[in-house]
Amino acid sequence: MSDKAVTGGSRRSLLKVGIVVLQALVLIGIALSVYAVGWFGKDIRVRTVPVDPRSLLYGDYVTLGYDISRLDPSLWKDTARKPEKGQPVYVVLKPGADGIAQPVGAYGSKPMAQEGEVVMKGRIDNSWREEILVKYGVEKYFVPEGTGKTLEDKASRLIVHMKVAPWGQAKIEGLEERS
Structure with a gap:
């Protein structure tokens, strides 16, 4: 067998191994990003608003709406462009007197906190003259079997504890009922 045939086969094998390793690293990176929010994130508390959480496909979960998801347009600080549907947005939150996070600004690019x-x-x-609607990726919260309906009834009285990582990703840590 010639040296070229051996070298070509070795390169293909090495390429296959490299692709498998790359795929594994991507999957590990995705998993680590979720854990990293817990490790590096700051605690915040947000108030929920009622939303109908019915779906047979996903099992028991609660769909959560937040008061921080409905922004007044005056909070938009990016003068170079107007808010558009599908655009990334960075919302600056600060705890109010009651400890609940309140939006103080919204930007098209990440500001310094x-x-x-x-x-x-x-x-x-979505964006209108009256408000800017924002989705944060923490609108679904999976709950133990049989508890979804109970939480649905309490949705307007829930406080959600979250961790927000320095890069803006959020993760729900738990729920509590406010008095």
Whole structure:
């Protein structure tokens, strides 16, 4: 057998191994990004608003709506462009007197957070003159079997504990009922 045939076969094998390793690294990176939010994220609390959570396909879960998902257009600070559907948005949140996070600004690119603030990344779901609707990727919360209906009834009285990573990704840590 010639040296060229051996070298060509070795290169193909090496390429196959490289592709498998690359795929494994991508999957590990995705899994680590979720855990990294818990490790590096800052705690915030947000108030929920009622949403109908019915779906037979996903099992028991609660669809959560947040008061921080409905932004007043005056919070938009990006003067270079207007908010558009599908556009990434960075919402600056600061705890109010009651400890619940309140939006203080919305930007088209990531701003620097001041002391006591967190920057949560979302996507503009829709934008009107009256409000900007934002989805953060934490609108579904999976719950133990049989508890979804109970939480649905309490949706307007829930406080959600989240962690928000420095890069803006959020993760739900738990729910509590406010008095």
